Amino acid sequence: MITEMDEILELCDRVIVLTLDVNTCRQRREARTDYVPPDTPGYFEHVAFPAYLRHLNRALIRSRTDARFTFIDVSEPRYSDRNESIIDYRTQILNDHIKITDTRLDLETIMKLAADSSCGAISTFCGVTRDNHDGRGVASLSYDAHDLMAYKKLRKICARIREQHPDIRKIVIFHRVGEVKVGESSVIICTSSPHRKSAIHATEMCIDLLKEEVPIFKYEEYTDGEEKGKWKSNEEDKKEKNVAEQLNL
Structure with a gap:
């Protein structure tokens, strides 16, 4: 090839x-x-x-x-349908920017991909590694993904966002794999629209769906040295957080 x-x-x-x-x-x-x-x-x-x-x-x-x-x-x-395919390809290539990468994420570069002269709003979410989880010190996180399935899921998420928020112009989703140290970004999502409400709602929808549906896995490395972390899918991690919130942990 x-x-x-x-x-x-x-x-x-x-x-x-x-x-x-x-x-x-x-x-x-x-x-x-x-x-x-x-x-x-x-x-x-x-x-x-x-x-x-x-x-x-x-x-x-x-x-x-x-x-x-x-x-x-x-x-x-x-x-x-070849004609419909060409229109859809154009939208995905020019307006939906999706990347799984093992290089450090650069917010300025990603925001430029979301910029559009017709838009007055760019909503941005940065997921950053924090230094604690459930009362334990975190040294770093590591991520891995089923890349092909993740790309398919992320494309479908973009389509669903556009169905619900038709005035969204650009959607940018970058997720890092490999080790992500404390303070570094593991995921950055940007959406742009003429007005702020659609962009804010679209970005929130995007991170929620990513957590629920995309096959990306996380491993937590702790600082206490007593126990290694474990690989967890986004969905498993979200379920644990929901349980913790219900128990007020």
Whole structure:
């Protein structure tokens, strides 16, 4: 794939990777008649799709340090309409900026992605590692993600936000993976709109849905040295916090 050709990538300002689930990929391949020679039985399962997954995995790994990569899942039936697909691609590429990265998050850079000349409001949320949890000192947090599934979920979250808040112009979601030390940002979300209320509500909706639905996992490293932390999904972490709030802990 082109994403593995360094001499070609050097010429690219953006790299858009369209992803497919196995069933959609099979259907589209079987609909084509221009393969020479034509696929033999078992070729898709044992050669074509495994090769696609290898290339995709390399692109996902590279994207954690390369800001040019954008992933868009095109498995849904609506993408069979070419005209509708082009309009949707344009919105996602230009207006929804989503990134899972192992580099430090820069608020100024992210806010620039949310800026739009028609907007008078940019609402921003920064999730920062604090130095305590349930009365214990925290040395650092570490995050990991199922990148492909996370990108799919985050794209759907952007679509839901736009359905509920149609005047939102830009949505930017950056989540860091790897170690995030105390005081550093693990997630930054920005939304922009002509007026403040939509942007504020959209940003709140976005972080709530991210916590509930996106497969990102957190590990807490404590300072007391008595016990290691454990990997928890966003959903598990939110449930624990809800229980603590109900018990007034």
